[in-house]
Amino acid sequence: MRRQSDDTASISFTGLYTGEVWRRNSLAPAFLGSGAGPWLYRGFLPVEWLSRSLGGSNLRTILLQRHRTMDHLLERWIREEGATQVLEIASGLSPRGYRFRKCFPGLTYVETDMPGMAERKRRALEHEGALSDGHQVVPLNVFHREGPESMESVVEQCFRPGEPIVVITEGLTSYFTLEDMAPFWARIAALGSRHPGSRYLMETYLVPRQGGFSRAIRLGAEALGRLSASDVTFHFADATEVEEQFRSAGFASVRVHDPADYRERLDLPSNRGDAVVRVVETRSG
Ligand SMILES: C[S@@+](CC[C@H](N)C(=O)[O-])C[C@H]1O[C@@H](n2cnc3c(N)ncnc32)[C@H](O)[C@@H]1O
Structure with missing residues (x-):
């Protein structure tokens, strides 16, 4: 059902x-x-400062933890497991596609976002001469199940059938309820039937449902939800819930990565206490 x-x-x-x-x-x-x-x-500096001083972490820390951990996993799959096709959904102004194509010119990298953002990105990359058949930016709306902006149509147009795809979303899913995201995740899992061995890489946040920390972080999320006119939501309280959700979406395997395990290797910024962000890797059968 559509939203x-x-x-x-x-x-x-x-x-x-x-x-x-x-x-x-x-x-x-x-x-x-x-x-x-x-x-x-500059406008967010006071919020970031307050959050770091009182809570031991802030948005910037979380962003860098998730981004570098996701880069690291993608790089490993390309170097060690021969991944050659990437679909990044809601890529915004993320430099990942640009950086990875510079490093791995043979990679097929398709970036997508809502039409306005996709056009802005397309123009910026085109101006640099960075676009080609191997690196495209096209509009895609995760709630479209059919038509040119649907994920299925973009996949059919831009990727070689029979070969796996790494699908990435970063900073997208928490703007929507679990009810909104579950069908989208099932559609990503279903891509595995035409593209066996495909993976999905995303980030999520483990937030307990009760307690002072939970209340504080949910207040912040509510404010962000109001600013962005969206349903900013924390979907999971622990890694087991993440695993169950993605297995029920149809993925054959699920791994939840804690950036803390990569802190030294990737020079990640640290936080006081446990990090809430997790990077999730799922695979189709
Ligand atoms: C927080 S930004 C993240 C951008 C980028 N991934 C990054 O990490 O820098 C969220 C992105 O989701 C995109 N977005 C919002 N609704 C979307 C939808 N229905 N389908 C696809 N992308 C969407 C926005 O345009 C925006 O670029």
Whole structure:
């Protein structure tokens, strides 16, 4: 069943903030910045400072933990397991496609987002001469099940059948309820029938359902939800719930990575206490 509205472009401005974080941490080239990014970054400084001082972590820390851990896993699959096709959904201004194509020119990398954001990204990459048959940016709405902006149609148009695809979402799923995301995840699992051995890489947040920490973090999420006119939600309280959800979506295997296990190897920023962010890797049969 479709959501009441499939137009969720109100979330897109959050990609300008994350884009600025990638840029300021030498992950993204200047041309993937935006005019609004520095303003948003400065505007959020007090919130980031307060969150770090009181809670021991903040959004920027979480963003860097998840982004670098996801990069690391993708790189491993390319180098060690021969992954050659990547579909990044809701890529915003993320530099991952640009960086990975520079490192692995043979990779087929298709970036997608809502039409406005996809067009902005396409123009920026085209201006740099970075686009080709192997690196495209096209519109895709995760709630479209048919038509040119559906994931199924993009996959059919852009990828070689019979070969696995690594599907990535970063910073997307928590803007929606579990009820909204579950059918989307099942559709990703179903891609495995035409593309056996496909994987899905995403991040999620483990937040207990009760207690002071839970209340504080849910207040922050509510504020972000109001700003982005979305249903910012924490779907899971622990890794077992994540595993059950993705197995019931149809994935053959699920692995939940804690960035803390990669902290030293990847030089990740640390937090006080446990990190809430987890990177999830699932595989189709
Ligand atoms: C927080 S940003 C993350 C961007 C990027 N992945 C990153 O980590 O920098 C969320 C992104 O989701 C995109 N988005 C929102 N609703 C969407 C939908 N229904 N289908 C696809 N993308 C969507 C927004 O346009 C935005 O670029």
